[in-house]
Amino acid sequence: MREEQDVASGENSRLRAQFLTASKKSSERTTVPIQLLMNDVRWSREQGHPVLVMDVSGESNGELNIVLSPGDAQMLATKPVIAIQERMRLIVLVESLAGSLRAPLTEVRFRIDSGLVLTADLKFGRGPGQVSLSANFADAVVLATRSKVPMFISEQELRQIRASQEIGSTDTGRRDSEIPLTSALNSFIESLQLDDLTGPQAAG
Numbered sequence: 001m002r003e004e005q006d007v008a009s010g011e012n013s014r015l016r017a018q019f020l021t022a023s024k025k026s027s028e029r030t031t032v033p034i035q036l037l038m039n040d041v042r043w044s045r046e047q048g049h050p051v052l053v054m055d056v057s058g059e060s061n062g063e064l065n066i067v068l069s070p071g072d073a074q075m076l077a078t079k080p081v082i083a084i085q086e087r088m089r090l091i092v093l094v095e096s097l098a099g100s101l102r103a104p105l106t107e108v109r110f111r112i113d114s115g116l117v118l119t120a121d122l123k124f125g126r127g128p129g130q131v132s133l134s135a136n137f138a139d140a141v142v143l144a145t146r147s148k149v150p151m152f153i154s155e156q157e158l159r160q161i162r163a164s165q166e167i168g169s170t171d172t173g174r175r176d177s178e179i180p181l182t183s184a185l186n187s188f189i190e191s192l193q194l195d196d197l198t199g200p201q202a203a204g
Contacts (some may be wrong), residue, residue, distance in 0.1 A: 033152035072138035
């Protein structure tokens with residue numbers, strides 16, 4: 001009887017160890033950040049604004065498209081226009097300050113803030129003395145690109161962004177479904193004999 005209890009106890013311990021190992025692996029999969037790589041800045045002709053295209057590495061391979069303002073898009077240009085030189089001077093100031101304090105930018109973490117706006121945390125320095133500062137999304141991408149440091153986002157927030165984009169594309173599809181009605185209405189108007197509406201012709 002005791003031997004059976006020992007076997008059962010040993011089996012329970014083995015199952016418990018397997019469960020803890022599986023839970024740890026699952027936790028590691030959900031907590032490991034996903035790296036983003038800057039690909040290109042393109043113009044969305046469909047929506048009429050610039051878009052930043054980022055490559056998503058890791059398990060969720062693909063692209064992530066982020067809407068930019070014209071000013072943010074100009075910040076990411078290889079040859080920024082004169083209009084944004086003042087803003088670029090602030091970028092250079094941050095880089096100079098970090099260098100003087102011997103706390104270089106080491107990584108960028110993107111997150112969705114309480115207002116559902118994609119923002120970033122800049123990580124300066126390493127170890128216990130590391131400092132984190134919040135920053136505008138585009139400014140963070142510029143700093144990361146210039147300093148050649150990695151950019152990360154959590155899998156949960158990546159899914160949230162993609163879910164919101166899918167909803168937006170669905171809404172666009174609904175608006176597109178109204179086009180046949182508009183075309184039919186235009187055809188009807190063009191078929192009308194508008195000469196009958198011009199009134200009596202003036203005597204010659």
